[in-house]
Amino acid sequence: MTGIHPTRRDVLAALTIAAAGLGPASAAGAPTPVESRIVVGRWLLARGILADAPDALLRRLDAKVAAGFPAAVRADLGAGRIVSVEGWQLSDCEAIVCVLACHADGRVS
Amino acid sequence: MIVDAVELSDGVLLEADVCIVGGGPAGITAALELAKASRLKVLLVESGGFGIDNPTQDLYIGPNLGRNYPPLDEARLRMLGGSTNHWSGYCMKLTPADFEKRNWSPETGWPVSHEDLAPYYERALPYVEVETDDPYDADRWARQVGGELIEWSPEYFDNVASWTSPPTGFGIVYEDDLERAGNLTVLLHANLTEIETNETASEVTGLKISVIDGPEFRVRAKSYVLAQGGIEVARTLLATNKVASDGLGNGSDTVGRYFADHIAIRPALWVWPDFPGRKLLPYRKEHFLDNGGYWAIAASSDALRRSEPVGGFMFHFLPTGAGPGQNSFRALVGSAAKAEFPEYTSTHVMNVIRDLDGVPDAVAAALTGSGNVFDREWIAPWLTIECMPNPDSRVVLVDEKDRFGIPRAGLDWHLTEAEAHTFARATELMTRELGRLGYGRVWTTLTRDDFRTPDYVHKGKHAISTTRMSETGRTGVVDRNCRLHEVNNLYIASSSVFPTNSYVQPTFSIVAFAIRLADHLKKQHGAQP
Numbered sequence: 001m002t003g004i005h006p007t008r009r010d011v012l013a014a015l016t017i018a019a020a021g022l023g024p025a026s027a028a029g030a031p032t033p034v035e036s037r038i039v040v041g042r043w044l045l046a047r048g049i050l051a052d053a054p055d056a057l058l059r060r061l062d063a064k065v066a067a068g069f070p071a072a073v074r075a076d077l078g079a080g081r082i083v084s085v086e087g088w089q090l091s092d093c094e095a096i097v098c099v100l101a102c103h104a105d106g107r108v109s
Numbered sequence: 110m111i112v113d114a115v116e117l118s119d120g121v122l123l124e125a126d127v128c129i130v131g132g133g134p135a136g137i138t139a140a141l142e143l144a145k146a147s148r149l150k151v152l153l154v155e156s157g158g159f160g161i162d163n164p165t166q167d168l169y170i171g172p173n174l175g176r177n178y179p180p181l182d183e184a185r186l187r188m189l190g191g192s193t194n195h196w197s198g199y200c201m202k203l204t205p206a207d208f209e210k211r212n213w214s215p216e217t218g219w220p221v222s223h224e225d226l227a228p229y230y231e232r233a234l235p236y237v238e239v240e241t242d243d244p245y246d247a248d249r250w251a252r253q254v255g256g257e258l259i260e261w262s263p264e265y266f267d268n269v270a271s272w273t274s275p276p277t278g279f280g281i282v283y284e285d286d287l288e289r290a291g292n293l294t295v296l297l298h299a300n301l302t303e304i305e306t307n308e309t310a311s312e313v314t315g316l317k318i319s320v321i322d323g324p325e326f327r328v329r330a331k332s333y334v335l336a337q338g339g340i341e342v343a344r345t346l347l348a349t350n351k352v353a354s355d356g357l358g359n360g361s362d363t364v365g366r367y368f369a370d371h372i373a374i375r376p377a378l379w380v381w382p383d384f385p386g387r388k389l390l391p392y393r394k395e396h397f398l399d400n401g402g403y404w405a406i407a408a409s410s411d412a413l414r415r416s417e418p419v420g421g422f423m424f425h426f427l428p429t430g431a432g433p434g435q436n437s438f439r440a441l442v443g444s445a446a447k448a449e450f451p452e453y454t455s456t457h458v459m460n461v462i463r464d465l466d467g468v469p470d471a472v473a474a475a476l477t478g479s480g481n482v483f484d485r486e487w488i489a490p491w492l493t494i495e496c497m498p499n500p501d502s503r504v505v506l507v508d509e510k511d512r513f514g515i516p517r518a519g520l521d522w523h524l525t526e527a528e529a530h531t532f533a534r535a536t537e538l539m540t541r542e543l544g545r546l547g548y549g550r551v552w553t554t555l556t557r558d559d560f561r562t563p564d565y566v567h568k569g570k571h572a573i574s575t576t577r578m579s580e581t582g583r584t585g586v587v588d589r590n591c592r593l594h595e596v597n598n599l600y601i602a603s604s605s606v607f608p609t610n611s612y613v614q615p616t617f618s619i620v621a622f623a624i625r626l627a628d629h630l631k632k633q634h635g636a637q638p
Contacts, residue, residue, distance in 0.1 A: 033461065036458070036461050037461055040458055040461055070547070073544070074544065074545055074546075074547055075545075076544075077540070077541055077543075077544020077545055078262075078541055078542070078544060078545025079541070080537065080541050082537075082540065082541070082544075082556075084556060084557065085458050086458070087552045087553055087554050088458040088550070088551075088552050089540045089544070089550065089551045089552070089553065089556070090458065090461070091544065094461055097461075098461060
């Protein structure tokens with residue numbers, strides 16, 4: 001497995017990057033991961049699937065990611081803590097990151 | 110020997126120890142087993158011949174009165190070998206939980222156990238021409254094909270071996286055996302038109318048999334076996350109403366009720382796969398070996414069905430080049446041609462997954478490079494489920510009659526919320542397990558709160574449970590030996606006796622039960638064993 005395996009520090013750093021309008025490089029014309037988080041986060045917020053409560057979400061995320069983000073994803077999915085986004089089955093912690101990305105970017109609605 | 114009944118004289122009386130009606134897998138197996146190692150005189154009466162002929166096949170015509178179902182004269186074949194002339198050949202065993210009473214479903218529970226049937230499964234293997242050396246050790250055969258089984262949580266899933274028969278066409282493969290058996294006569298083109306009983310309908314005294322545009326004659330035997338399919342056997346009993354007005358053996362009003370089939374959604378989900386090493390190999394296709402095809406199946410565990418109200422289910426993992434959501438997919442393809450994405454969040458969701466869940470670079474490249482995330486191999490599991498017992502799902506007689514004046518069968522098939530729940534729960538559990546293991550990410554609509562069983566679902570064309578086996582005559586039609594509770598000398602060899610339908614295809618179990626019935630009849634008639 002390769003790719004980004006963010007811990008809480010990474011998540012917070014990523015959110016900061018998002019707020020600054022930066023993010024990992026992507027192919028020309030394709031959305032960056034941070035842009036995608038924001039799109040998905042807004043989708044979740046618009047439907048009230050996750051509460052618009054960034055402090056509470058951050059605490060919830062903090063409790064999940066002690067062993068690393070991929071492990072948190074595994075644990076959420078295995079326990080059925082799943083959020084459906086137009087059929088895609090996301091883990092709760094992925095969904096939280098998306099909502100937090102909206103807040104970090106200031107594009108909540 | 111095999112005789113065309115058209116050659117018989119009108120009005121003749123044929124006599125036998127055992128007369129079997131129906132030359133499908135159950136009837137042929139029972140006949141061969143009875144004829145083997147005994148001196149019993151056996152008569153096997155088959156409506157059709159060696160091939161399809163329209164006047165005979167038309168006897169199966171009947172209306173669908175409930176849910177969408179294939180035309181009844183196309184779902185079954187009325188010829189020697191019966192529906193094994195068009196079966197897929199999948200052979201799996203019922204599991205122990207299939208036979209047990211499930212606390213959450215009062216109409217489950219068989220009067221026989223998995224252990225009772227086990228030796229007959231062993232004997233059934235050669236009949237369906239599959240591997241006979243410990244075929245249901247799923248792990249052994251996974252290694253044999255160079256793969257490894259997935260470590261599912263045992264409270265949810267079991268790895269189950271499915272074996273694929275050639276598929277054996279019983280009328281073709283066993284024609285020579287039927288011809289050679291000295292104490293067995295097979296009558297072709299011989300249609301059962303009436304079951305004659307004594308004045309209390311507690312004993313069959315004879316059968317009236319007619320040939321289309323040919324002779325009519327009678328059969329008298331000590332024991333009779335109805336080895337028809339699950340729709341036809343119910344029709345036969347319901348139409349035998351001269352003495353018992355509600356139908357023969359129908360004091361419990363269960364003849365024809367509880368009709369069940371296996372239904373499937375293909376696919377139930379799309380998996381963006383990341384199976385490590387050789388984990389997917391045993392599941393992703395049939396592996397054809399010297400003695401049949403092996404396929405590893407992810408099925409509901411017995412522990413799951415014992416612990417929560419969900420029917421049995423199984424997933425066949427099949428690769429596909431088409432991504433999830435056919436409508437969305439088509440829209441995506443159309444938009445891709447114009448170098449733009451539609452209003453659809455999949456790209457973003459998958460970008461999130463790629464970023465946070467660390468999917469392989471090759472996959473990510475497909476996402477962020479070409480832009481078309483669907484242009485890759487997906488796994489699209491087919492989900493087949495058990496339908497729970499439903500007395501309102503039934504075979505009934507209709508006013509229209511066939512050429513012999515026998516009322517036709519109508520099928521009033523229904524599903525309930527139980528089936529929708531099983532589809533949804535199975536998909537949820539597969540999503541959870543793949544996520545827990547890190548083997549793939551899932552797209553599906555089956556876990557939505559508003560999911561309902563679609564109008565169209567795939568059907569196994571397996572007619573099951575219409576003459577259920579039960580401890581007493583109050584709740585079913587036949588006893589643990591497949592004898593009608595109310596009729597001393599009438600037996601049934603058919604999937605119609607299964608009280609529940611499992612997720613498992615029925616033919617292999619039908620053959621096992623037919624061998625068991627033959628053993629029982631040998632004992633009843635003082636023959637071996």
